[in-house]
Amino acid sequence: MVELKYDERLDYLLAEDLRIIQSPSVFSFSLDAVLLANFAQVPTQKGKVIDLCSGNGVIPLLVSSRTNVPIQGVEIQERLYDMAIRSMNYNQVHNQIEMILGDIKDIRSFLPHSQYDVVTCNPPYFEVPEGKIINENEHLAIARHELKCTLEDVMIAAKYLLKQGGKATFVHRPGRLLDILELMRTYRLEPKRMQLVYPKKGKEANTLLIEGIRDGKPDLKILPPLYVFEEDGQYTKEVHDMLYGKSERTIGNEKK
Numbered sequence: 001m002v003e004l005k006y007d008e009r010l011d012y013l014l015a016e017d018l019r020i021i022q023s024p025s026v027f028s029f030s031l032d033a034v035l036l037a038n039f040a041q042v043p044t045q046k047g048k049v050i051d052l053c054s055g056n057g058v059i060p061l062l063v064s065s066r067t068n069v070p071i072q073g074v075e076i077q078e079r080l081y082d083m084a085i086r087s088m089n090y091n092q093v094h095n096q097i098e099m100i101l102g103d104i105k106d107i108r109s110f111l112p113h114s115q116y117d118v119v120t121c122n123p124p125y126f127e128v129p130e131g132k133i134i135n136e137n138e139h140l141a142i143a144r145h146e147l148k149c150t151l152e153d154v155m156i157a158a159k160y161l162l163k164q165g166g167k168a169t170f171v172h173r174p175g176r177l178l179d180i181l182e183l184m185r186t187y188r189l190e191p192k193r194m195q196l197v198y199p200k201k202g203k204e205a206n207t208l209l210i211e212g213i214r215d216g217k218p219d220l221k222i223l224p225p226l227y228v229f230e231e232d233g234q235y236t237k238e239v240h241d242m243l244y245g246k247s248e249r250t251i252g253n254e255k256k
């Protein structure tokens with residue numbers, strides 16, 4: 001059994017055969033988290049992985065299904081941290097995944113430097129506009145806007161945590177690409193792999209996946225585009241497999 005509070009619900013992560021506590025008024029993960037977890041290259045038997053801005057722990061949960069290494073998640077909001085802890089306990093992965101309540105701007109005070117093989121992060125996407133009300137819901141405002149940490153804060157933390165040759169993997173918006181590239185190089189996270197995600201063919205990209213290597217040599221590879229939906233509105237096979245597992249899709253009586 002799992003304890004649910006307020007408006008929480010227990011959702012399935014179907015491809016991984018796991019379940020996660022979510023709340024529409026506090027935090028519900030989006031496809032971006034699934035994309036990041038699949039894009040990240042994680043060691044399977046040896047090493048350490050850490051996820052920053054971890055929310056309800058969805059990325060550590062997703063990643064845990066394909067690695068045996070220890071995983072940590074850092075989240076600043078106590079309510080989300082509590083949700084994550086209960087999800088880890090429910091899925092009986094608390095021996096592999098450790099959630100930490102903390103501010104990544106203070107990362108030096110509670111985590112060691114140069115000890116991690118992979119850092120993942122789905123950070124707040126939007127800068128804080130002056131004089132504008134962002135969102136009356138504090139939880140959603142913090143998750144979406146750079147109120148508690150900026151993109152630069154994320155890069156500083158990733159560089160501090162990674163071993164030389166370790167990988168930092170981010171999901172963000174294409175509109176911040178130049179900021180991301182500039183900051184990655186400033187903090188010695190050499191961009192090595194990048195992929196743009198499109199809602200469907202003929203539409204503008206709306207998601208960016210990028211990986212950098214600490215102190216890596218310049219050589220950025222641009223991967224083929226990833227499309228989320230087919231023309232008929234169904235998920236493409238790539239995205240379908242991420243969400244539901246690798247199996248043949250059936251449409252009517254036809255396999256696809």
